[in-house]
Amino acid sequence: MIILGLVLSACSNSGNTAATTGTTKANTAPQAGGITPTPGAQKTPIANPPPGAKKGSGGTPLPANEIKPLTFNLAYNDAAIERDMAQMYTPGSATYHQFLTSDQFVQRYALSDTQLQQVKSWLTSQGYTVDAVDGLRSSIQARAKVSTIEKSLNIKLKAYTLLNRTFFMQEGEPTLPASIRGYVHSVVGLDNFALPEFKPPVGFQEQTQQANSANCKGYGAKQTLTAKKLAAAYQLDKLYAQGFQGQGMSVGIAEFSEPFSASDLANYAACAGIAVPKVETVEIDGKVKSGPGEGEAAMDVELVAALAPKANILVYQANADNTSFAQAMVDLLNRVATDHRVQVLSISYGTAESSFSESEMAAVNRSLRTLASEGISVFISSGDCGAYTLRVRQPQVAEVAFPASAPYAISVGGTHLQVNDSNVRTSETVWGEDDGTPVCQNQWGTGGGVSQNPDFKRPSWQTGKGTTTHYDGTSQAVFTATLPPAPVTAPNGLRQVPDVAAAAYPNIAIYYNGSWYASGGTSAAAPIWAAGAVLVNQALQQNGKSPIGGVPTFYTLANQAKNYHPYTDITVGNNLFYPATPGWDYSTGWGAPNFNDITQLALSE
The missing domain is CATH 3.40.50.200 (Peptidase S8/S53 domain)
Structure with missing residues (x-):
C-alpha cells in the first residue's frame, strides 16, 4: 500500500491578453424560483482530500494570515436538471436538443435571491471577502485568511511533502451551519495536489x-x-x-x-x-x-x-x-x-x-x-x-x-x-x-x-x-489505482x-x-x-x-x-x-x- 501511495502521486508534476474581467454580480441575475434542500441527498462531502495525497508526510500548519481563494459551489435542483437533460438528449423527445439559455437555467434550477443572500451573508459574517457570484448562480468566489477558513469550516490546512513535492490540503471534513448547508454543494480550493499535465509530445524540431x-x-x-x-x-x-x-x-x-x-x-x-x-x-x-x-x-x-x-x-x-x-x-x-x-x-x-x-x-x-x-x-x-x-x-x-x-x-x-x-x-x-x-x-x-x-x-x-467488450487485467498484472488495488476490469459499471x-x-x-x-x-x-x-x-x-x-x-x-x-x-x-x-x-x-x-x-x- 505504501508503494501504491507513492505511485498515485508520481503523475503530479509540476498570451497575450486583451482581457475582459466580466464578473457578473448576483443582483444582475434573473429571478430564480429557489430550491428545496433534501436531507441526505448529497452523496459527496463538501470537500475531501485526494486519495493520491494521503501518503504525504509533514502536516505543517499553514501561516494563519495567509490568504487563500475558495470557490463555494452552490446547490442546484439536480433532480430536475437530470430529468430535463435526459429528455434534451433523447431523440424523439418533445424537448430534444432544446438547449437552455443562461436565464432559463437560473430560473429553473438555481437558488433564489433570498437563499443566495443567506450564503453570502454567512461568508461575510465569518470574515470572507466575496469577490464574485457568477451569473448562473453556480458559485461564489471568496477569499479569507487561513485562520478564518479553518475556524469557519472546522478544519485545518496543512502543508505536506510527497516525492519531493510540497502541497497543502485539509485535515478534517468541513462542516457548514444548517442554515446554509443545503445551499452549498461543495468547496473547491482546500488542496492544491492536482497539477495540469500538458507538455505535448514532440517528434522533431526544425530550426x-x-x-x-x-x-x-x-x-x-x-x-x-x-x-x-x-x-x-x-x-x-x-x-x-x-x-x-x-x-x-x-x-x-x-x-x-x-x-x-x-x-x-x-x-x-x-x-x-x-x-x-x-x-x-x-x-x-x-x-x-x-x-x-x-x-x-x-x-x-x-x-x-x-x-x-x-x-x-x-x-x-x-x-x-x-x-x-x-x-x-x-x-x-x-x-x-x-x-x-x-x-x-x-x-x-x-x-x-x-x-x-x-x-x-x-x-x-x-x-x-x-x-x-x-x-x-x-x-x-x-x-x-x-x-x-x-x-x-x-x-x-x-x-x-x-x-x-x-x-x-x-x-x-x-x-x-x-x-x-x-x-x-x-x-x-x-x-x-x-x-x-x-x-x-x-x-x-x-x-x-x-x-x-x-x-x-x-x-x-x-x-x-463494443461498449460491453470485457477486459480483465489479471493475466497481465494490470491493477486499478484503488486501495486496496485489484485487477482492472472493464466494463465495471x-x-x-x-x-x-x-x-x-x-x-x-x-x-x-x-x-x-x-x-x-x-x-x-x-x-x-x-x-x-x-x-x-x-x-x-x-x-x-x-x-x-x-x-x-x-x-x-x-x-x-x-x-x-x-x-x-x-x-x-x-x-x-x-x-x-x-x-x-x-x-x-x-x-x-x-x-x-x-x-x-x-x-x-
Whole structure:
C-alpha cells in the first residue's frame, strides 16, 4: 500500500491578453424560483482530500494570515436538471436538443435571491471577502485568511511533502451551519495536489532561418500533417466547399497559466495560408505572464485557427498559479457557461483521477453538465500515457485522466494518422508507443479505460457495439489505482473513455518559439474536434437546427448512423493495454471524425 501511495502521486508534476474581467454580480441575475434542500441527498462531502495525497508526510500548519481563494459551489435542483437533460438528449423527445439559455437555467434550477443572500451573508459574517457570484448562480468566489477558513469550516490546512513535492490540503471534513448547508454543494480550493499535465509530445524540431518570420520551409517537412492534410482526412474540405469556415461562430480554448506568442501564431498563419486570427483572451483568477509558453497554447490556437479559419477564438486563460488546478477548472467552466459566447470548448489538460478528490470531480462534472444543457460541446483530451495516466508501468496501474473521465465531458482519444502528398488518408491506427521507459513523458499514446470514481456511473447513453467488450487485467498484472488495488476490469459499471478520437501521433506541423515542430498528443486531437464541431454547428444553424451539443449526441450519431459514416472506425493498435476493436473501444472510442457525414446525419434528424 505504501508503494501504491507513492505511485498515485508520481503523475503530479509540476498570451497575450486583451482581457475582459466580466464578473457578473448576483443582483444582475434573473429571478430564480429557489430550491428545496433534501436531507441526505448529497452523496459527496463538501470537500475531501485526494486519495493520491494521503501518503504525504509533514502536516505543517499553514501561516494563519495567509490568504487563500475558495470557490463555494452552490446547490442546484439536480433532480430536475437530470430529468430535463435526459429528455434534451433523447431523440424523439418533445424537448430534444432544446438547449437552455443562461436565464432559463437560473430560473429553473438555481437558488433564489433570498437563499443566495443567506450564503453570502454567512461568508461575510465569518470574515470572507466575496469577490464574485457568477451569473448562473453556480458559485461564489471568496477569499479569507487561513485562520478564518479553518475556524469557519472546522478544519485545518496543512502543508505536506510527497516525492519531493510540497502541497497543502485539509485535515478534517468541513462542516457548514444548517442554515446554509443545503445551499452549498461543495468547496473547491482546500488542496492544491492536482497539477495540469500538458507538455505535448514532440517528434522533431526544425530550426527556421529567421525566427518569427514567414519562413515556411519547415511547414509540412518530413511528411508532417499540415492543415490541408487534416482537413482532407476529416472531410473539413467538403464543408469548406459548402461555404462553412466558421463565419459568425466562436470556439473557446481553455488554458491554465499557459501563454502563447503572437509572433508564433502570425508565422504559422502565413505558412498555413490563412489570415492571422483575432484572438480574445478572457482572464480567469488573475493575469498570466506573457511568453511563448510550453507549446500547448500555441498548438491549440494554431489548429483551431487553421481548421476553422473564420471562427472567432476566445482563449479562456486561467491563472492556476493563484488557485488550485481544480478550482481554476471550475472557475473557468463556470465563466464559459455564464458568458455563453462559444458553441464549443477545447480543453487539453488533465491528470490522473486519484489526484483529485471526489468533491472536486463532482464540482467539475456539474459545471460540464451546465455547459451540455446550453448545447456547448466540451472536448477534453484523454491523456498521453496510454492506459497508465499515473505515468508509471511498474507496477502496472491503469487509470484514466480527469476531467476527460467526467460523464459530461466529450473525451477525445488519439490516433496515428498518415496522409500522403495528394491529401489522401493512407492509414489511421491507434496512437500507442511503448518505448520501454519506466516513466511516461506524454508519449505512450492515447488515454482510455474505465473510471474508478464510484460516483461516475456509466451513463445510460453509453451504449452500442463494443461498449460491453470485457477486459480483465489479471493475466497481465494490470491493477486499478484503488486501495486496496485489484485487477482492472472493464466494463465495471462506471464511465468509459474515450468517446471519439483524432490525430495525436506527433507528426502535426506546429510553429512554436521560433521553430517548426512535429507535435501532437490528445492535446491536438481535442482542438481538431472543436474546430470541426464548430463548422458542423454553423451548417446546422444555417439550416435552422440546434447545435450538436454534449456527449450523448455522439453516441446517438454512432447508433443511428443510417447510411452515413460519422466516424472512421479504428481497428488496429492499442494503448498499451486496451486494443482497438470494431465499433467503440477503450483506446479511440467511436473513432476519427468524418465531419461532413456528421453534418449530413445531424441535418437528417
